[in-house]
Amino acid sequence: MQVVGYRPRVEEPATLLVSHDSDVQYERLAAGSELTYTLERRHCAGTIDDGTHLACDSTAAPYCPQHTDRWPCARCQGDCTLPLDTCREEHAIYLAAFAPAAFKVGVTRSWRLDTRLREQGADRAAHVRTVENGRIARQIEADIATTVGDRVRVDRKLRGLHRSVDEAAWNALLAEFEVLERFDFEYGLKLNDRPVAETLLSGSVRGTKGRILVVERKGTAYAVDMRDLVGYEIIPSETDRDLQASLGSFD
Numbered sequence: 001m002q003v004v005g006y007r008p009r010v011e012e013p014a015t016l017l018v019s020h021d022s023d024v025q026y027e028r029l030a031a032g033s034e035l036t037y038t039l040e041r042r043h044c045a046g047t048i049d050d051g052t053h054l055a056c057d058s059t060a061a062p063y064c065p066q067h068t069d070r071w072p073c074a075r076c077q078g079d080c081t082l083p084l085d086t087c088r089e090e091h092a093i094y095l096a097a098f099a100p101a102a103f104k105v106g107v108t109r110s111w112r113l114d115t116r117l118r119e120q121g122a123d124r125a126a127h128v129r130t131v132e133n134g135r136i137a138r139q140i141e142a143d144i145a146t147t148v149g150d151r152v153r154v155d156r157k158l159r160g161l162h163r164s165v166d167e168a169a170w171n172a173l174l175a176e177f178e179v180l181e182r183f184d185f186e187y188g189l190k191l192n193d194r195p196v197a198e199t200l201l202s203g204s205v206r207g208t209k210g211r212i213l214v215v216e217r218k219g220t221a222y223a224v225d226m227r228d229l230v231g232y233e234i235i236p237s238e239t240d241r242d243l244q245a246s247l248g249s250f251d
Contacts, residue, residue, distance in 0.1 A: 002233045003201075004045040004053055006211065006226040008119045009187075014208040016201075016229065019046075019053035029205050029213060031188060037201040038241075040233040061231035078139030090130060091137035095148065095177065097124035099160035101169045102152045105144040107137040117183055121157055121210020123165045125183040126174055148173070155197070158212060158223050162191035189214055195221035199228045202239045220245045 004024065005017035013030040027035075044064040046056035058064035073084070082088055090110045096117060097103050108116040110130060117125045131137050141150060187209040195214055200222060203215030213224040222243070 001235070002045065002053075002055070003229045003231065004048065005230060008121070008211055008226075009208045010115050010118050014213065014226070016226065017048070018234070019055070022053050022055070024048055024051055024053050029208055031205055031207045033205045035201050035203055035205060035215060036236060036238045037234040038237050038239045039199065039201060039229075040235060042231045042233070045231045062227065063231070073134065073138070076134075076138045077142040078135050078137075080135055080138070082133060082135055084134075087134035089134070090132060091134050092127050093129040093131070093137055093140050093144070095126045095128055095144075095173065096120060096122040096152075097165050097170050097173075098152050098157050099123050099163040099165045101166040102156050102160065103148055103170070103173055104152050105141050105148045105150050107134065107141045109134075114183070118185065119210060120152075121187070121212060122183070123160075123185055124170055125185075126177070126179045127181040127183075128177040128179060130180065154211065154225050154227075157210065158197055158225075159194065161189060161209065161212065161214070161223060162194050191221060193221070195223040196244050197225075198222040198243060199224055200239055200241070200243065201229060201232075201234060217243065218245070 002019045003016055004019045007015045013028050015029060016027040018025045018027050042061045044056040044058040044060050044067055045062050046054050047067050056064060056067055086109060091107050092110045092113045093107050095103060095105055113127060129140060187207055189207045203217035206214040206216055206221060211226045213226050215222050
C-alpha cells in the first residue's frame with residue numbers, strides 16, 4: 001500500500017488516497033477514528049488515471065519530475081493570455097488570516113471561495129473584490145501582495161494551531177479594504193498547547209485543518225503535514241518509532 005494523495009476537509013472529513021494493488025481506496029480522517037499504519041519506504045506517488053493508480057519507482061518524492069503537475073496560474077501576476085477556460089470565470093479576491101497573525105491575499109473562482117479557504121485552513125477570511133476574470137484578479141492580487149503577502153507556509157500555520165486570531169491586527173488590516181463578506185471557520189481541534197510536528201500515521205484523529213492532520217498518541221498531540229505522507233508505502237501496524245512527547249503529556 002502507498003499513500004498517493006490527500007483531500008482536505010471541506011464538507012466531508014479529509015481523506016488520504018491509498019493505493020492497494022493499483023486500486024485507490026479512501027482513508028477517512030474523521031475525528032475519533034484510529035490510524036494504525038507504519039511508514040516504510042518513500043518514493044514517487046505516480047499518478048491516478050480514471051481511479052487506477054499507476055505506480056512509479058523513482059526515488060523522488062512526493063513526485064518525480066514526470067509526475068509533477070505544473071499549474072500555469074501558480075505564480076501568475078496577470079501578465080497572461082487567459083490560457084485556461086477557468087481563467088475566464090468570475091474571480092474573487094480575498095484576505096485570509098491564520099492564527100495568531102499571519103495574513104495573505106489570494107484569488108479563486110467566485111463559486112469556490114468557501115471551499116478554497118477551507119482547503120487552506122484559514123481561521124478568518126474576507127472577500128474584498130469580485131472581478132470578471134482571473135487575469136484582472138491576479139493583477140490586483142499582485143498589487144495587494146506587496147504589503148500583505150500572498151503565501152503562508154505550513155510550518156507557520158502549524159505554530160498557531162492552538163491559538164486564536166489577533167482580532168485587533170486582523171481588523172486593522174480589513175479597515176484598509178471594502179469588505180463584501182466575512183468568514184469565520186472552526187475546525188474542532190480543541191488544542192491547549194502547540195502540537196509536536198511529526199510525520200506519522202498512527203494515533204487517534206483529533207481533526208484536520210487544511211492539509212494539517214492532528215493525531216493524538218499517549219497524551220501527546222502531533223501535527224502532520226499530509227503532503228509529507230504522500231509517497232510513503234505503509235503497512236497496517238502501529239509505529240514503534242520513538243516520538244517526541246509534548247511537555248503537557250507529563251502533567
